[in-house]
Amino acid sequence: MKIIDILKKNKMSLSFEVFPPKKATSFESVKSATESIAALGPSFMSVTYGAGGGVSQYTLEIAKNLKTKFNVSMLAHLTCVSSSKETVKQRIADMKAAGIKNVMALRGDLTPELIENNREKCDYHHAIELIHELKASDADFCIGAACYPEKHPESANQREDIQHLKEKVDAGADFLTTQMIFDNNLFFSFLYKLREAGVTCPVLPGIMPITNANQVERAIKLSGSFMPQRFKSLVDKFGSDPDAMKQAGIIYASDQIIDLYANGITNVHVYSMNKPDVAEGILKNVSAILGKNFV
Numbered sequence: 447m448k449i450i451d452i453l454k455k456n457k458m459s460l461s462f463e464v465f466p467p468k469k470a471t472s473f474e475s476v477k478s479a480t481e482s483i484a485a486l487g488p489s490f491m492s493v494t495y496g497a498g499g500g501v502s503q504y505t506l507e508i509a510k511n512l513k514t515k516f517n518v519s520m521l522a523h524l525t526c527v528s529s530s531k532e533t534v535k536q537r538i539a540d541m542k543a544a545g546i547k548n549v550m551a552l553r554g555d556l557t558p559e560l561i562e563n564n565r566e567k568c569d570y571h572h573a574i575e576l577i578h579e580l581k582a583s584d585a586d587f588c589i590g591a592a593c594y595p596e597k598h599p600e601s602a603n604q605r606e607d608i609q610h611l612k613e614k615v616d617a618g619a620d621f622l623t624t625q626m627i628f629d630n631n632l633f634f635s636f637l638y639k640l641r642e643a644g645v646t647c648p649v650l651p652g653i654m655p656i657t658n659a660n661q662v663e664r665a666i667k668l669s670g671s672f673m674p675q676r677f678k679s680l681v682d683k684f685g686s687d688p689d690a691m692k693q694a695g696i697i698y699a700s701d702q703i704i705d706l707y708a709n710g711i712t713n714v715h716v717y718s719m720n721k722p723d724v725a726e727g728i729l730k731n732v733s734a735i736l737g738k739n740f741v
């Protein structure tokens with residue numbers, strides 16, 4: 447099913463993100479973890495294209511497997527900044543052949559090599575070019591794109607960032623997912639600015655459950671997201687006790703999700719990564735809230 451049709455159902459959705467194995471040796475464990483998440487019955491699942499920069503040959507395999515076994519709608523990520531036009535076109539053809547209906551069109555993180563080298567020669571510079579490529583294919587994909595409530599770290603200011611975002615939506619992005627946020631108020635004011643700028647498509651807040659202290663540094667490096675004192679206190683107090691930190695992280699994320707639903711947001715995306723127990727804990731915490739309205 448197309449994700450845009452799920453989002454427009456006037457029901458509540460909760461979706462989970464997983465990442466493909468980095469090495470062939472971990473394929474089976476990732477497959478099994480992602481299957482356990484799919485078995486929970488989320489509204490849809492996304493599979494990154496080598497989270498944090500690298501490319502992955504396993505994204506499609508994981509997406510295909512979950513779609514076939516659990517009939518869950520799948521969103522496959524695709525990045526373009528480190529690829530040639532030829533590679534991207536091949537990946538698009540592969541996705542079409544695999545029956546993938548939903549693609550998250552991303553520029554991709556800049557690796558140190560990409561930052562150092564002159565990117566003039568690269569085939570792609572921004573996600574919008576990938577959106578054009580997807581639109582030019584004959585596959586009729588539902589297209590997602592990324593957005594940044596605290597502005598993208600490379601943007602000079604939020605106004606410019608939102609302008610580029612509007613261009614992505616005008617080029618064909620059907621919905622947007624935000625960078626991880628730990629303070630919902632940042633999302634609400636961002637959404638207001640998007641609507642003011644004429645961006646009318648669904649915008650899914652991205653919630654990252656932090657369930658161990660090591661994730662904090664990694665999350666800040668990837669996103670630069672603001673971490674409220676209330677959140678930092680949890681990590682300070684419970685970071686060295688794995689069970690306590692996991693419980694605190696699941697509850698903090700659940701609390702954010704409940705606050706979003708309570709304030710009229712109907713679709714929430716969770717960066718659960720490959721942690722079935724975390725996804726399950728969150729779903730349990732909001733089960734009655736989703737109730738019959740869960741799509």
Ligand SMILES: NC(=O)C1=CN([C@@H]2O[C@H](COP(=O)(O)OP(=O)(O)OC[C@H]3O[C@@H](n4cnc5c(N)ncnc54)[C@H](O)[C@@H]3O)[C@@H](O)[C@H]2O)C=CC1
Pocket residue numbers: 494499523525551552553554555556571572573574592593598599600601606607608610611614623624625626652
């Ligand atoms: N859901 C997810 O998986 C998310 C992934 N990311 C990651 O963040 C990274 C950035 O990707 P995207 O947001 O897709 O990149 P993007 O190309 O849309 O934007 C990247 C930067 O370039 C600027 N920009 C965009 N179009 C421009 C143009 N035409 N001219 C000048 N500047 C322009 C933007 O304002 C922003 O500062 C990726 O690595 C992505 O994987 C970030 C958030 C969520």
Ligand SMILES: Nc1nc(=O)c2c([nH]1)NC[C@@H]1CN(c3ccc(C(=O)N[C@@H](CCC(=O)O)C(=O)O)cc3)CN21
Pocket residue numbers: 494496497498499555625626652661664665668669717719720
């Ligand atoms: N800049 C950026 N790049 C991304 O790929 C990205 C975002 N932001 N924001 C939204 C989601 C969140 N993503 C994430 C979040 C955390 C890890 C991370 O902590 N990765 C660890 C491994 C985690 C594990 O094995 O459990 C790593 O070391 O790569 C990776 C991608 C992917 N997405």
